[in-house]
Amino acid sequence: MIHPNNSDKTQLDALISHGMSHRQTNNNLAEFYKEQRQSFMLKRLQLQAQIMLVAGLTLITFFSWTNSQVEGKIYAFKIGIVVELFTLLCWGLCKTPIGRRYPDLIFLSLCWAVTCVVQIDIALLFNSLEPRNNIWTLMFLTQATIIPVQWWMHLISQIGTIICYLTLYILYNPTLKNPSAFYGEQGLYFFWTCTICVFSVYLYERLRQKEFYARKAMELAQQKSEMLLLNILPEMIAEQLKQQPTTIADSFLEVTVLFADIVGFTELSTRTSPAALVELLNTIFCLFDQLAERHGVEKIKTIGDAYMAVAGLPNQSNTHAPTIANMALDMQTAIATFNEENNQSFCIRIGISTGPVVAGVIGLKKFAYDLWGDTVNTASRMESHGIAGSIQVCEATYQLLKDKYLLEKRGLIKVKGKGEMMTYLLKGIN
Template sequence: MMTNINAVRTQLEAIVGPEVFDFETNENFAESYREQRKVFLLSRMKLQAKLMIIIGLTLTAFFVWVNEGIPQKIHAFKIGLLIEFFIILCWFLCKNPLARRYPQMIFLSLCWSATCAIQIDTAILFNYVEPLTNIWNLMFITQATIIPVQWRIHLISQVGTIVCYLGLCVVYRPTFKFPIAHYIEQGIYLFWTAIICVFSVYLYEKLKKKEFRAKRELEIAQEQSEKLLLNILPAVIAKQLKLQPTTIADIFHEVTVLFADIVGFTELSSHTSPPELVELLNQIFCLFDELAERHGIEKIKTIGDAYMAVAGLPNYQSDHALAIANMALDMQKAMIEFNQQNNLSFQIRVGISTGPVVAGVIGLKKFAYDLWGDTVNTASRMESHGIPDNIQICEATYQLLKDKYLLEKRGLIKIKGKGEMMTYLLHGRKMSDIG
């Protein structure tokens, strides 16, 4: 799996840049990882609080039962009740919005409610300052297994427990009941328990970070591949192709097709370097892409310095002819502005045709969404037999635009492969329809 991720990562770095995948220094990655761990920390603390409530009630009942004498039973009950109060308080704090900001404080409170609080209570009530290492060990191991998040706060909770106990020793100056060797033995057990717990949490966190990084790399790779796919195919077709990887060919009974060609670009290529030529063409086609996006038109492809687009597919569009007409007029304006900004004199020749087409994806490699049919051929002929700086349309398109646009009858012209055809020139929208 990691080999595949690394391969995808290498390919995508070449496209979007290596800085996107530099997770060690990427602030977005660090923030999203911290947020994910906070959610995990809170959910696990809620679970541990519930377990501690159940265990606390059980132990309280046990100590009340085993202690002899009413005063001792009352003291045991008070200690158990106080500890349960702290645990329940931590449980409610886990559900508070502030818990998302300061989960570490709740973690420490939950730990110390079962270590420091018990030690302090027994010292106050019974003047008993013997180290409760069994409870400490149980708490450290429980937190390391249930809440293995951020080894540093595990270490702080352990150190805090020891510091609390040493503070009580300074205040009460206890007389120890067992030989010093007993406490050394208990201290060694406690030390290694703490080290193992902290180290296991450290290793677990390191593993989770690697898993999170791999998951994010895979998600980003999928997002980038999805974007690349949607730049090649319409969203509907991309989804259909993923679900059914076979030939896709759909009949659309009425769409409007546009062909645009940059007049003078071929002549310019003879005395302009290829990089400069490509940069100019890219700037122009990017303007056309923005117009297609604005008018809800599907770009099909570019062929050299020719641009092909269609309205009315893959999703039905009732005003397909109007959308293409508006885009064609805006393309003329965009070309004028481009010439003024770059001190050039390009002209654009546009051809438009309306009718049925077949659209789809064919072949096994290098998928491309394309159109076929007489309507496509006619639109291409309208462009190639057109006039520079003019938009030439066929009879079918004229019938859809005549009520809202300024049109000039050009007359019958001889079209290669189709004979004579009646054509019209689109000059603009009628004043009553502007705005």
């Protein structure tokens, strides 16, 4: 059976991440299958060589022991040693770059070391050219059983054996005592043995190829579904949900939440086509997503033209406030670059708050990972009560940023549902 190697998952991830077309994916899977088939063939060639070495020793011992003539024993020993040395050479080559690059040649060499080399040795020593059907049949059956791949190589090895015999026959032109015994019934048996070997390898390889593609298609589908799940949930939460599909809710003592809103986008929607509007919003939010991934920030959701993200969960961190601050500053830079490249005049209003939250997954359909708590409400108020083009932070966030960032005191502002709050505007890194 052809088993996948350890790099398959990485290769499949590459296929998905690069968004390859169906044809490209099939071409790459064909390359994977070819590589695996070669690796499988190389391992089985080593196994076959080991079996042949052991079998050769038993045959040398048998013929040397049973032959009554000393000269016959010497000849049997010489022929056996030649085959053993040839087999040992092929075994060694399997472990070299040559063997890894040309396993087909080793396949043929192992076969012909028994079928052709033995025939040549016997012809030279005894001037005998009777077809060695028993040796040939044993060799072809062995290879069809141990190495059931590349049916055409099995066919070539069989044809090569016959060509070798016919060449020797033409050179020596021997007189056979009973040619019908060799070319009649035995020849028919030999023909059907070869046919069955090649056909069985062909069927086996087709079956394994279909199994390979079916397995890869399933793995590819699984990888895609996991990627879709990771686009909805953080990786840790996704794994937890797969292993234990129950209610997921966690409390975090201190995280930093960010809300960002594109100023004037609602008014723009009244004079812009839906397709153009969605394309603009998608481009901007994709820029924010890239920043979130770069800074290690967890995107929570988008609501209309508002963007919500958090740092410090689900993987807790002591640098959540600076992380969000850096992302907020980069978001302003990204919007400025976007405006310059697309001849637009967007600006964003950002609000940041630090404190405890509860996070969890809710819903049965179109479920989402969300946050709850006063910190979330405060971050939302920091954004909605902020100044266009500015980053407004609450007192708790200010205390964590004041040593390393430039912050301007805005003063007390009246916040809906919160009363008066002291707020600050983040200007940059100190």
